[in-house]
Amino acid sequence: MKSNFRFRVGIFGATRPALLLACLLLPWNTQAAKFAPTFTVDVAPILFEKCASCHNPEGIGPMPLLDYADVKPWAGLISYKVQAREMPPWHLDKTTGIQNYKNDISLSDEQIATIVAWVESGSPEGDPSALPPMPALPNGAQWQMAELLGPPDFVVKAPPYTIAPNAQDQWWVRNTPFEGLIDGPRYVRATELKGSYPLGVKVLHHGHATLTSEDGHGGRASGPVGRQGVGKSGDLFPEGTGMLIYPSGQITWNLHYFPIAQEVRNEQAEAAVWLYPKGYKPEFETRGEQFFAADTGPGGLWAGDLLLPPHSIKSQQGVRVLDRPALITSFRPHMHMRGRAQSLEAIYPDGRSEMLARVDKYNHNWQISYKFDDDAAPLLPKGTRLIITSTWDNTGANPNNPDPRQWVVFGQRGVDEMSHLWLGITYLTDDQFERLSAERRGRLTAQNGP
Ligand code: HEC
DSSP states (O other): OHHHHHHHHHHHTTOHHHHHHHHHHSOHHHHHHHHSOOIIIIIHHHHHHHTTTTSSTTSSSSSOOSSHHHHGGGHHHHHHHHHTTOSSSOOBOTTSSOOOBTTOOOOOHHHHHHHHHHHHTTOOOOOGGGOOOOOOOOOTTSOTTHHHHOSOSEEEEOOOEEEOSSOSOEEEEEEEEEOSSOSSOEEEEEEEEEOOTTTHHHHEEEEEEEEEEEOSSSOEEEEEEEEEETTBOOEEOOTTEEEEEOSSEEEEEEEEEOOOSSOEEEEOOEEEEEEOOTTOOOSEEOOOEEEEEOOOSTTSTTOTTOEEOTTOEEEEEEEEEOSSOEEEEEEEEEOOTTEEEEEEEEEOTTSOEEEEEEESSOOTTOOOOEEBOTTTSOEEOTTOEEEEEEEEEOSTTOTTOSOTTSOEEBOSSTTSBOOEEEEEEEEOOHHHHHHHHHHHHHHHHHHHOO
């Protein structure tokens, strides 16, 4: 189907003699009918693959996009959203930084051109019998990670909370005991956090379940047993990388709800954990996704120096120096409604600098974790400086800005601002760093030549 269409684009675009020939051979109408993309043949396969998982009656998308009658009234807006690369939600700057990600759901330029050409030619349906089979839709009751790893080893639940139908953001922060679920120290392979099915999955904007467990020698180990954000799925550590947890401690739930115009009673978010087999010790130890602030304020954590004047555009930078080598596996920016762009740059000890990742269409509705491909994941030597740059647009030109006349300061609400990001990070020893770098060089040389 695709290659077929590329051929047709060719006729309109580059291959002028073919077009001329086609014009001579065919009456114009037949030709337009023949070459214009149709819903059933050209557009539905794209929507089924890239949109249907959310745009279905139970998904988080505001309207289903499953058949011609669903899609037709939205055609104009769909064309706009895909050209602006706001949909599907993948808000990376395509012109800079690493472009190879495991969970890339963006459209190719060719897919965008197909949708735009279809809308420009009046969004015709085409032959109904050519419609591809309905895609398999994800079931919000199930763990996404289960497809790969089977059922989780254990599931923990937050205490119930009722979310009012029409209100501002709501937070639910509570501790629950962690007891009796494992009988000795174990390594975590994967985690996933979600609202309960069916309404919780829609009302949970983002959340963290952090386990602090006691190692039995007076020490404590702290790490996420679930982090969720709209558009973010579970976290799977690479094979051979794990997070150590102990049998007793407590889980801190920090859940941020955004009302959905209907009451959600006794919502209980839940976190699922997949473990490595008993007795297995992975070579690499991680503490999962970690917090990095783009801020120079007191204490760093809370962006205390953040101040956006009315009608202003402003950037702020934070620097973190790596005191050990590290592998960065994912990048998840976090700002609020005025947030526009956020980037992560590395300045290597030798002075070279490199843009690692940049989001230029930041949208607070989304908390996407961009997961680097294995051989693209930044492998950084000790002494690397990480520069985090956040840019806010507090002008009327920002469609998400609730009121450009306001001074904006740091705060928890979506109308206040924040500036941090979550990095999936595994710290390495010098030996591990050398070995991983050499192995990667070997693989890339084998692939691309020296
Ligand atoms: C990961 C889930 C997800 C995927 C995948 C997704 N959408 Fe969406 N879409 C949403 C959500 C949630 C919203 C509302 C929030 C927003 O606009 O960001 C939305 C909003 C939209 C809107 C605007 C609706 C309005 O009333 O403003 C359009 C149009 C749209 N999506 C089209 C698409 C198309 C076309 C695709 C595939 C090419 C797609 N979406 C893929 C979840 C998704």
